[in-house]
Amino acid sequence: MPVDVYLNVVVAGILTGLVYGLMALGLSVIFGVVRVVNFAHGEMMSIAMYLAVVLFSAFGLDPLLMLVPIAAVMFAFGYALQAGLINPFITRPEHSQFLLIVALAIIIVNALLIVFGPDAQTVQTSYAYDSFQLGPVLVDASKAYAGGAAIAFAAALFAFFRFSRVGTAIRACADNYTGALVIGLDVKHLYALTFALGAACVGAAGSMMTLIVDVTPVLGPTYTLLAFVIVITGGLGSMAGALLGGILIGLTEALAGLMFTPSAKSMFAFAILVLVLLFRPQGLLGQRLS
Amino acid sequence: MSAASLTRLGGDDSRRIVVLLALLLVALLAAPWVVNDYLLTVLILILYSAFTGQAWNIMMGFAGQLSLGHALYAGLGAYVSAVLFVDFGIGPWIGFLAAVPVAVACGAVIGFLAFRFGVAGVYFAILTIAFAEFARIGFDHLAVVNASAGLFLPVHQTAHNDVWHLRGDPTMFYYVILAASIAAFVLCRLLLKSRMGYYWLAIREDEQAARAAGVPTFRYKMYAVMISAALTSFAGVFYAFFYNNLFPEQVFNIGRSIEMILGPVIGGIGTLFGPVLGAFVLTGLAETLNAVMAAVGLDIPGAKQVFYGICLLVVIVALPEGVWPPLARRLGLTKAKP
Numbered sequence: 239m240p241v242d243v244y245l246n247v248v249v250a251g252i253l254t255g256l257v258y259g260l261m262a263l264g265l266s267v268i269f270g271v272v273r274v275v276n277f278a279h280g281e282m283m284s285i286a287m288y289l290a291v292v293l294f295s296a297f298g299l300d301p302l303l304m305l306v307p308i309a310a311v312m313f314a315f316g317y318a319l320q321a322g323l324i325n326p327f328i329t330r331p332e333h334s335q336f337l338l339i340v341a342l343a344i345i346i347v348n349a350l351l352i353v354f355g356p357d358a359q360t361v362q363t364s365y366a367y368d369s370f371q372l373g374p375v376l377v378d379a380s381k382a383y384a385g386g387a388a389i390a391f392a393a394a395l396f397a398f399f400r401f402s403r404v405g406t407a408i409r410a411c412a413d414n415y416t417g418a419l420v421i422g423l424d425v426k427h428l429y430a431l432t433f434a435l436g437a438a439c440v441g442a443a444g445s446m447m448t449l450i451v452d453v454t455p456v457l458g459p460t461y462t463l464l465a466f467v468i469v470i471t472g473g474l475g476s477m478a479g480a481l482l483g484g485i486l487i488g489l490t491e492a493l494a495g496l497m498f499t500p501s502a503k504s505m506f507a508f509a510i511l512v513l514v515l516l517f518r519p520q521g522l523l524g525q526r527l528s
Numbered sequence: 529m530s531a532a533s534l535t536r537l538g539g540d541d542s543r544r545i546v547v548l549l550a551l552l553l554v555a556l557l558a559a560p561w562v563v564n565d566y567l568l569t570v571l572i573l574i575l576y577s578a579f580t581g582q583a584w585n586i587m588m589g590f591a592g593q594l595s596l597g598h599a600l601y602a603g604l605g606a607y608v609s610a611v612l613f614v615d616f617g618i619g620p621w622i623g624f625l626a627a628v629p630v631a632v633a634c635g636a637v638i639g640f641l642a643f644r645f646g647v648a649g650v651y652f653a654i655l656t657i658a659f660a661e662f663a664r665i666g667f668d669h670l671a672v673v674n675a676s677a678g679l680f681l682p683v684h685q686t687a688h689n690d691v692w693h694l695r696g697d698p699t700m701f702y703y704v705i706l707a708a709s710i711a712a713f714v715l716c717r718l719l720l721k722s723r724m725g726y727y728w729l730a731i732r733e734d735e736q737a738a739r740a741a742g743v744p745t746f747r748y749k750m751y752a753v754m755i756s757a758a759l760t761s762f763a764g765v766f767y768a769f770f771y772n773n774l775f776p777e778q779v780f781n782i783g784r785s786i787e788m789i790l791g792p793v794i795g796g797i798g799t800l801f802g803p804v805l806g807a808f809v810l811t812g813l814a815e816t817l818n819a820v821m822a823a824v825g826l827d828i829p830g831a832k833q834v835f836y837g838i839c840l841l842v843v844i845v846a847l848p849e850g851v852w853p854p855l856a857r858r859l860g861l862t863k864a865k866p
Contacts, residue, residue, distance in 0.1 A: 275650050323845075330848060332650060333594055337793050338844050340786055345837035351830035455830075459782065463661060466654050474650075501676075505665040508658045515655050516645050 242374045247496045248489060249375055253385035255488020257446050259481035260388040261461065262468035263395065264439030270475030271412040271432040274324055274335050278343035280461025282437055285346060286312050286444025287453045288354055294361045294448070301361055301445045302383055305391070309441035316437025321430040328429070343458065350455040358452035366449075384446035391442045392481055395435065399477070408432050412475075464504070467511045473524020482522060486510070545861050556706055560699045568698050572770070574811040575705040576763065581791035581803030582712040583759035588789075589798035590716075590725060591752035592732030594649070597638075597656030599784035600663050601631040601757040605764025606774055607667065610679050613769075620694045620769050627761045634659070635757030639750045657782060664780030673774075681772040694769035701770050708766065709804075712759060717800055719755070728752060732798070760788075794843055796850030805852050813839055 265279045276282075289308050290301040301308075323342070327335050368379035399405040411418040411428050418425055451457070464487070472483025487507050494506040514521060559571055580602065587593045608630050609623030618626075638659055642652050668676045689696030694704065719725050727748045730738035739745045768774055778784070795806025817832045847854060 326845075332653075333588060333789070333793060333797065334844065334848060336594075336596075336653075337790070338841065341837045341840040341844060344840070345834050348830035348833035348837065352828050352834065356829065463657065463782070466657070470651070470654060499669070502665055502669055505662060508662045508665070511658045512641075512655065512662070515647055515651060515658070516641055519645060519647050519651060 242376075244493075244496070245375050246377075247492045249377055250381055251489040251492025252485050253378075253381040253488075254450055254492065255485035256385040256388040256481070257443050257450065257484070258464065258468055258488050259472075259484020260392055261440055261443035261447075262465045262472070262484050263392055263477060263480040264436035264443070265465045266469045266472070266475055266477060266480040267395075267439065268433055268436035269469070270477075271408055272320070272324070272328070272429050274328070274339070275332075276433075276436065277336060277339040277462060278346060278458075279436075279440060279465045280463070281343040281346040281458035282312065282315070283440040283444040283447070283461050284350060284453070284455065284458040285315070286441040287448050287457070288350060288359075289441075290445040290448045291354075291359045291361055291453050294363075295359075300363060301448050302387060305387055305442050305445045308445045309391075309438040312441030312444075313434045313438040315434075317430045317434035319437070320433030321426070324433065325426050325429060343462070347455055347458050350458075354455065356455065358454045360452050361448045363449065380449040384449050387446055388443065391439070392477075395439065396477060398435075404428075404431065460504075464507070467507050470521055471510055471514045473521025476521065476523045476525070479521050479523035486522075544859065548859075548861070553710075560702055565698060568702055570811060570815050572698065572702050572705055574807045575702070575709045576766065577787065577791050577807035577811055578804045579705060579709045579712050579766075580760060580763045580788040581795070581807055582709070582716055583756050583763065584788045585792045585798065585803050586716065586719065586728075586759070587752050587756040589792055589802070590720065590732065591728040591749055592735075593749060593752060594653040595656045595753075595756070595785075596653045596782070596789070597658070597660030597785050598756075598760055598788045599780050599782065600656070600660040601635060601760035602764035602767060602784065602788075603660075603663060603667070603776070603779040604631045604634060605761030606768040606779055607673055607679070607764075608761075609765040610681055610768040610774055611673060614679065614681060619692055620765050621692065624762055624765045627765055628758045631757040631761035631764075632754045635753040636750065639753035643746050643749050657785070660780055660782065660785060664776050667776035667780060670776075673776075676776060678773055678775040680774075681768065683772055694766075701766075705766055708762060713800060713804070715759075720800065724748060724751060790840070792850075794840070794850055796852030799850075799852050799856075801856070802850055802852045805855070806850065809843075809851060 261279070261283055265276055268274065268276050268279075286308050289311060290304055293299040293304050293308075294301060319342075323338070324335075327338055363380065365379045365383075370377045370379060370382060399409060407418075407423055408428050408431065410421075411423060411425055411432075415425065418428075468483040468487050469480055470483075471486060472479030472481070487510065490506050490510060491503040494503040498506075556571075556575075560568060563571065580598070584595065584598050587595050605624070605627040608627035609620050612618040612623040612626060613620060638656060641647070642655055647655055667673055673679050683695075689700040691700060691704065694701075719728075727738070727743045730741065730743050731745050731748060735745055764779075767779070790810055791806035792803040793806070794809055795804065796802030814832070814836060817835050821827070821832055843851070
């Protein structure tokens, strides 16, 4: 195979990986602060994807422009979920939390199935078949826009956690739960806010993902697993790690799809996960948990 | 079995628990004469779920290791026995003997890697998912087992029930899975009251303290994974010969792993009756929903699962310990909460 085929696939893999990274960033933020593993992460993303599909087919609204409104809707959804349902489970054992969120995931997947049916839905934008020629590389326009938007959204989130007072307060909760309570932080509210931010990440990522893949209700569990693989590869709780993991897994999937068979691509992602768990359990950029 | 040994089997010295167990046993033994074919199939599903729940409970309920990939062991049991039967004409019981080492070896590899490298808690759970998913996609591309096209077991119309080859009517399968569930229950009871059981509980409650007290934690966690994997592989053998078709997409699906977990968690994790009760509650719930949906004439794909999810949510929120522990206290079967 000529080299430029590989180059095209590598670039496409990295761009898709950025969107994966943004999705995983949401999971990482939630786990890093709330210490709850969101097993309904992919299912939440499929809600966002269907929102984008509906907005596009009913009103012709471009998913790229709808990224912020959809993220806002998911933000509200995430806040309500954490404040209403998950906060009381913070002190319960892991398997109990797991089951709560799995029940939620079952409800989401099947509610989507009832409303939208099992058939795949697509978003056909006017630029769906456009591409840019960069030297020898042909870059798909949709993927380039999606990747760029993912970087912008992630950067905004970084800035929020780094520079805003609320972001600093959330980091304080993550570092020392008791300490945060002692200095009078409203931890329950901050947890809900964090979950909301994680949900906003999947809102944005889901909106962009509709430019890249067809939407079906069964995508949810697949993306949940993918988000896990990425986050653990990058390092649970590390924001940069989630993006790096996303790029790595996006790249692996793209190359595996090219060199072997597309249906076996996630096997390589899982192989990477196993290797990382064994030789660097804290993930590529993560810090060792005590 | 004498009353005294039955008492020991029940988990404590309450007479009531013996009566309850005996009643349950008689009811289950007599069931095929009373119920119709549909209910018998439901009972088979319940016992299957009780069996896998019991097997999973050894790892999580006893030793505190959260596995979310138990579909791997059931799938291996199913595929090993089915391939031996289809390609070599070897019966399911010999097939089971062959499947056990395969499943145990797999469990041992996962356990060794995880426990040696200090992969615990959520990370361990995700490692088990990763191996199950790896197997799912791997078997989907494995020509020996017919890949994603699926493996089919030949179905013979036999006039008599052939237990040795697991070919027969639902009543035979019912008694096979009933016997297996009773055996698993007895085994779990014996394990729980053995030195190993106490070591497991110590590990579950506080691993560092257990190690400090001299419990060889690594070895006993390995035993838990291996015993659990071996038991679960039998469920796979049963699955293969009961359904006669195997697809990697179904057998190794993470949904199967979650189904195995639901019963014990809803019933009461770490208890002997939890997996059994949970199986009755969950399968009963699912079948009731089916019946109600059919009666109302509602035929929307996904509607049943949404109700199922909501019921699950309510139980988890309302009963943190599961159904059995509060029920047992109410019935006076266990002492009041300390």
